[in-house]
Amino acid sequence: MTDPAGPISHASGLPARPAPLRPFLRLDVERRYRLIYKPAVFVASLVPFAWLACSLFGLLGFSAGVDPVKFLELECGQTALNFIFITLMVTPVRRLAGLPHLLRLRRMLGLFAFFYVALHFTIYVVLDLEFDWHTVGADIAKRPYITVGFTAFLMLIPLAVTSTNRMMRRLGRHWTKLHRLVYVVAAFGVWHYYWQEKKDVREPIIYAAVLALLLGYRVVRAWRQKRRADQTAGGFSRAKPSWIRYGE
């Protein structure tokens, strides 16, 4: 009945774990991440920043074009949204690709998302509105797309503040609950992007579709886990509520 080529664990019916790969440079996972992957992702995450800076100052042949202010503002905003999306991809990718250790990169990616959102807001205040705080206030209060974007920025602040190991320990299971705010941040980010567009909303709609996939994955998984838990408990769920786990 079973295919000899594909080892199946008869007990669980799930594919067996593949044999562990040979340690890369004889480093264990912990060191590989600390010494190689994390620094590499850190440098890669700074590439958009370096590109924006080179464009602004006309270095290395890059140019911010005729309207550098709009260029920096829009490109930085899009980079911020991209980092929010990359952060949200960590959980599905590590599960679907069987790379559980990817979790070790998630905090850094999330903090870079916050960095680019903060930079986007700074460009808006400093370069676009030139410190006209009256207009900044009026925009946030009266311009819905700015209200939405600013709210997303505010919601990211507690997430960045509670990203340390100490805060994670202190908050315990509340940490997971709190950090589910990032789903709202992502939705507000896409909404902000959609709403500022004058007419051509094709790109924001692509972002919305990808976000629907990323959030849909979590909803389906949570629902399945709940169902499984209900079945094993014979209708009386003794398993942990699914929401505790699926935000991990």
Next chain:
Amino acid sequence: MAFRVPRIAPSEITPAEVYFNRRSFLTRALAAGVGASIGAAHAAVLSGKAGAPLTFAPNPRESVDALVHASGQDETPNTWEEVTNYNNYYEFGTDKGDPAANAHHLHTSRWNVAVEGEAEVTGNFHLEDFLKPYALEERIYRFRCVEAWSMVIPWVGIPLASMLQRFKPTSRAKYVAFETIYSPSQMPGQSAWPPVLPWPYREGLRIDEAMNPLTLMVVGLFGRELPNQDGAPLRLIVPWKYGFKGIKSIVKIRFTESQPPNTWNQATPNEYGFYANVNPNVPHPRWSQATERRIGAPLFHQRQPTLMFNGYADEVADMYRGMDLRRYY
């Protein structure tokens, strides 16, 4: 002191025929050094892509000064680089750089303009015949986009009033409608799916707006032929209105009795009206129009207040006396 319509002595005006002899004119123009104006001064540093020079009556210095006095701002014209690389022309794509990148697909030789509707003289005209009777003038105008950025641009063109009078509009001609060429094979934006705007692009003016001395039918920029990305070979400029009223690459002019449709109003009626007068007191539903960012100004000195009717209130405010400008935005 406000901006005045340039008063130009007949002696200053060179006939537009030179426009049709562009190539042979080039050498003579360079030799003679004609068109000593702000626009032509820039022409010295234009890129190789610039069109042939035109002969025109320069914008009198005093009205250029008046432009500055009206706002109290620096009103130095933008550079050729800025004007030809940063604009909206959705037929070539929705990014600001798309028009410059894609506009070379458009062929503007053998261009026809149809004149239709409530006028005694109508018909299909070759562009050359269409423009022949007029002398070209330079007009340095503020340009205010509805997206809240602005420039100062030295256009070369013909007052629309003198152009339209030739067709003897009847008493039923209450409006003038314009239409852009529809040619998806030359304009990638027109074949994009889903369509960003209902094509072809349409615009219109009330007849008194069309006849206002500030309204200009443009054929040139910086003393040169209009580049494709800025609406060659023929575009409209209505300096007290938002930029989208300045329809580009015009192939049809129609005199009508009722208000003609205009594309942005058709696409998003709650955001863009028929009038589209620059008005710092009436915000766009999603953003403020109280200030604008002057493209090309130094960083931290770009933001400036937007002026009522873009600074041309003295010339145009009378036309809207008693109108509720919040309702007719």
